[in-house]
Amino acid sequence: MSKTSPLRHALTFMHGNILVLTLTQTLGMFGRSMAFPYASLYILALGGEPAQIGLVNSLAPMAGLLAFPIAGYLTDHTGRVKLIGLAGFFSGAVILLQVLAPSWKWLAAAALLQGFMTIQFPPSSAIIADSLAPQDRGRGVATMNMISGVPAMIAPYAAGALLNLLGVNVGMRYLYGFLMIASLVGGAIHLGFLKETSHTAEKLHLSDLPQALKAAYSGIPQMLRHMPRSLRAFTGVIILEFMVNAIAGPFWVVYAVEQIGLSSKEWGLILLLETALRNLMYIPAGAIVDRHGRAKSMLGALLLSLASTPLFVLCTSFTMALVVRLAAGAATAFFIPACSALMADTVPRDVRGRVMANIGQGTIMICAASGGTGGPGTGFLVTIPLMIASFSAGYLYAASPAYPWVFAFIATLASVILSVLFIRDPQKAHI
Secondary structure, three states, X not given: OOOOOHHHHHHOXXXXXXXXXXXXXXXXXXXXXXXXXXXXXXXXXXXXXXXXXXXXXXXXXXXXXXXXXXXXXXXXXXXOHHHHHHHHHHHHHHHHHHHHOOOHHHHHHHHHHHHHHHHHHHHHHHHHHHHOOHHXXXXXXXXXXXXXXXXXXXXXHHHHHHHHHHOHHHHHHHHHHHHHHHHHHHHHHHHHHOOOOXXXXXXXXXXXXXXXXXXXXXXXXHHHHOOOHHHHHHHHHHHHHHXXXXXXXXXXXXXXXXXXXXXXXXXXXXXXXXXXXHHHHHHXXXXXXXXXXXHHHHHHHHHHHHHHHHHHHHOOOHXXXXXXXXXXXXXXXHHHHHHHHHHHHHOOHHHHHHHHHHHOOOOOOOOOOOOOOOOOOOOHHHHHHHHHHHHHHHHHHHHOOOHHXXXXXXXXXXXXXXXXXXXXXXXXXXX
């Protein structure tokens, strides 16, 4: 009997909900990969300073204080599909503010409103976990990210060339315009083609929302008490890595342009090559995660990040910056499938929405240079640390351009310690 090739085996996941979400993720990732890496430059072009970059990025998580708990409750009690689809339409409407923005204050308002879009992350995380068998989750998530990432490889480079041609102020409006269209189209596809996986879905009326919010918040302490120690430590790692992205993420491009002397086009080329490497590694990395374990793979990714990320402040050339970003891409290729699979294995199906609303889905990029937090989904417990980190980021960079990467080293070291001491694969994975 001939053995199935790894690529062909990986593609067996591409049907039903996984296929639909992969297609819309591909469209959305292409748009985000064009706009997000240069969002900080847009803030500066509209009259902002480094402190305003931190302020704008701190506002989006604020809405999560309201959105995440209720999203998790609704996910487990009313189903996943409607929340995912409606969030896409809402996101498209908010992005219009970024297209038309006359000053950085409009971007701040859009960031705050965009935070409510996080209502889609608990249901989308849950529906992915529901749709993949436990033994296939590492490869399944890796395959989704690989396929959606291939078209996005060219996006930062193309966006950088556009900004060089039109300037940041005009060029970013075109990039956000494309992202707006992608969000609206994605919302329509989700409502039309996704199949519900929740077995407890029930009709919800607007009058039920206050009670739903109360139930969501009141259930958080009990949920935390019943978390196994490994999952609590994993939550700590997720929080720390989101804080790293909040502190350093918006300033990778600023440091590259202002300190190293790269152009927007050169930075786009670096991100293109990083994305290419990451996508090439996703499927083999997912197979390694499924074969050798989630916790070991996650620890390896953190160690690679610990050794490479702080070196960015020593870079003086295109080549040196490229090496650091390639290491981040390789680390992410292992970290995303390992964390996503560990989350799905550890959390029972009937409470996945609520747990993921609190701690996210685990698919966080290592040292993201996209200008965002490297999500897509954060979580309620991540929100306040993320807000503090985002707000502090601009002041840290203003005090010294090297400080964001000093923080990244300290936080990643803490993540390594938590992983070594406490994080283990569960003896039996939940379906």
